[in-house]
Amino acid sequence: MSYQVLARKWRPRSFREMVGQTHVLKALINALDSQRLHHAYLFTGTRGVGKTTIARIIAKCLNCETGITSTPCGECSVCREIDEGRFVDLIEIDAASRTKVEDTRELLDNVQYAPSRGRFKVYLIDEVHMLSSHSFNALLKTLEEPPPYVKFILATTDPQKLPATILSRCLQFSLKNMTPERVVEHLSHVLSVENVPFEDDALWLLGRAADGSMRDAMSLTDQAIAFGEGQVLAADVRAMLGTLDHGQVFDLLHALIQGDAKALLEAVRHLAEQGPDWNGVLSEILNVFHRVAIAQALPEGVDNGHGDRDRVLALAQAMPAEDVQFYYQMGLIGRRDLPLAPDPRGGFEMVLLRMLAFRPADTGDAPSQPLKPVGISQATVDSAQAVATAAALTPVATPVPEPVAAPEPQVAPPPTPAPAPVVEPRAPVVAEVDLPWNEPAVPVVEQAPAPEPVLETVSEPPALPPMPLPTPDSVVPDAPQWTAASIPEPTAEQVDAALSGMDRDDEPPLDEDYIEPDMDSAAYSYLDELASEHAAEHEPAPEPEPQPAAMPATGLALEWLNMFPKLPVSGMTASIGANCTLISAEGDEWLLHLDPAHSALFNATQQRRLNDALNQYLQRTLKVTIELIKPEQETPAQAAARLRAERQRLAEESIYADPLVQHMIQQFDAAVRDDTIQPVDVVEPQAS
Structure with a gap:
């Protein structure tokens, strides 16, 4: 007896023996059991997914001697003849070899005759998309209204080539590829x-x-x-x-994440012994990175199509997500440039060495394995060390006396005669006006040595004889220490004192939208910066007023108002905290509400930094939760805006009440420029 190949020996002979295609079998079984039979079926799908097999099973179901059923007996003469391919009422037609309209007309001429043995005459037309347009036109009428004893079963691998008129006359079933x-x-x-x-x-x-x-x-x-x-x-x-050993791809990736250049090149050498397609190898690496990224986003979404699900999950635990995305993008660019390389293997090695040389620096909160020192020039930079070095080299914003004749606008210094950075800021009292954490830091546009009001006169004023000027609270008296001496460089003690409250290891990245403030300005000056931008454009700065829905802080909100200036936070973290209010503090679980208008700056990193600052200040471990709900009571930012507006109002009243100013307004029809009025702190001059 001759040998029968496995594909024919194991061809399914009933629906229950079919592998896959459940969505098609369910519809066919229900239709056969309920006797709701259509006259034309169309099966589409790639080669070898069961189109012809299902058609033969349908023919057995329709003509089995036991009756029309979804479970043919397989023992009767009809079932055996269909399995052996010699049933007279099952007409199998290869449309690829009978494309002419004459062949179709000959086929249709026999449709009118009743079946010889079975109940139905079944026409199985394989690769029906190969028929000519004239053949389709000849088939249309018969396909739409065939005799009751005729069933058409069409099969094709390219349904896009079928006319819409054919598709509309058939029940279409799309068979899926086997996983x-x-x-x-x-x-x-x-x-x-x-x-x-x-x-x-x-x-x-x-x-x-x-x-x-x-x-x-x-x-x-x-x-x-x-x-x-x-x-x-x-x-x-x-x-x-002639395929690549998938384990060798993982050897390459393990050497890559370990940072071992020697092991990486050794793995490439073993690959070269098989003479692989280097573009295909790089494609396999990208496929692994793709599946690793899926495992990091959704571990249960990783399929086992390559039999390496456990190894993919292990790589997902060992590599940070940003490294996976970086390597994937670099591999894509490498595939594009691979044809330009002088040698395919050399181009492949350069892609791997580029990944090795420019791998991202380690992050503290990402899962990663310890990396070995690379045997080549390493291009990684310790970001935390770079930020700390930049902070140490940045001059501290300590008040420095301004020279008398300054050719360019300078930042207006406070009248304090000597810089004295405060390490421990005072606890603010809400009823007071000048809070130590609310010092304004608005740069002055005018070039005068003191923030005196600028008077605009309508007519040219006559020369006045020198006269002594009064020194009200809003005017800074002349002091002998205002000299044109060079600005001294800050000492190391001043740098350490100014940065003592900051966590250098957890310092946020430098942003152009934020100015690094002094410690005694409560580490946030976003409203002052807004006022400085308007002052630079010679426009009056808008008065920062609290939000309409804000109410005076009481209870926990008042405690947060007093506690926030003492927290070691800065930058965006300070802005987040300044717009929060404390809602509940049950044990070690605190709940804060953040204004949704500032949600663009909020993320998990900012919440963690604020939590760490509270733990450091209170000397205990808290769990802080921040919800995006508009606070009903006053936040530190709103209190700062309100107090700053009050100080500005008092300063303007002091200027307008000044006798000299009133005299100039009355005599010379002068006008006071409100944008040049700034509240200042008056200190007693030191005795010489």
Whole structure:
């Protein structure tokens, strides 16, 4: 007896023997059981997914001697003849070889005759998309209204080529490709029944090589059995298919994340012995990175199509997410540039060395394995050390006396005669006006040595004799220490004192939208910066007023108002905290409400930094939760805006009440420029 190939020997003979295609089988079984039979069916899908097999099973279901059923007996003469391909009422037509309209007309001439043995005459037209347009036109009328004893079953791998008129007359079923998992499961069952020894890795190689076709998988298995002398081994299948060992790809990736250049180049050398397609190897690496990224986002979403799910999950735990995205993008660019390399292997090695040389720096909150020092020039930079060095080299914003004749606008210094950075800021009292954490830092546009009001006169004033000027609270008296001496460089003690409250290891990145403030300005000056931008454009600065819904702070909100200036925060973290209010403090769990208008700056990192600052200040461990709900009571930012507006109002009243100013307004019709009025703190001059 001649040998029968596995693809024919294991062809399903009933619906229950079918592998996959559940969505198609359910509809067909229900239709057969309920006797709701259509006159034309269209099965689409790639090669080897079961189109012809399902058509033959339908023919048996319709003509079985036991009756029309979804479970044909398989024992009667009709079922046996259909399985053997010699049933007279099952007409199989290869449309690829009978494309002419004459062939179609000959076929249709026989439609009028009743079936010879069965209940129905079944026409199975395979690759129906190969028919000519005239053949389709000839088929239309008969396909729409065939005799009651005729059923048409069409099969095609390219349904896009079928006319819409044909599609509208058929029930269309789209058969899916077989997944590698389903192919491996079926091959394992077949080889176990056939008593053929096999390895699981070999079946995975065959499942991926089949590319969704079960018939191709069975044919490749026949070839592997012959190649391996009765066994299906992974090494033999890999040699037969000429595919890359997937384990070598993981060896490359392990050497890459370990930062071991020697192991990386050694793995490339082993790959070169097989003469692989380097573009294909790089494509395999990108596929692994893609699956690792899926594992990091959704671990249960990783398929086992390559039989390496556990290794992919291990890589997902070992690599930070940003590294995976960086390597994937670099691999894509490497594939694009690979044809330009003088040598394919050299281009592939350069892609890997580029990944190794420019790997991202480690982050404190990302899972990563310790990396070995690279044996080549390493291009990584310790970001935390760079930020700390930049902070140490940045001059501290300590008040410095301004020279008398300054050619360019300078920042207006406070009248304090000597810089004295405060390490411990005072606790603010809400009823007071000048809070130590609310010092304005608005740069002065005018070039005068003191922020005196600028008077605009309508007419040219006459020369006035020198006269002593009064020194009200809003005017800074002349002091002998205002000299044109050079600005001294800050000492190391001043730098340490000014930065003592800051956590350098957790310092936020430098942003152009934020100015690094002094410690005694409560580490946030976003409203002052807004006023400085308007002053630079010679426009009156808008008065920062609290939000309309804000109410005076009481209870926990008042405690937060007094506590926030003492927290060691800065930059965006300070802005987040300044717009929060404390809602509840039950034990070690605190709840803060943040104004949703500032949600663009809020993220998990800012919440963690604010939590760490509270832990450092209170000397205990808290769990801080921040919700995006508009606070009903006053936040530190709103209190700062209100107090600043009050100080500005008092300063303006002091200027307008000044006798000299009133005299100039009355005599010379002068006008006071409100944008040049700034509240200042008056200090007693030191005795010489």
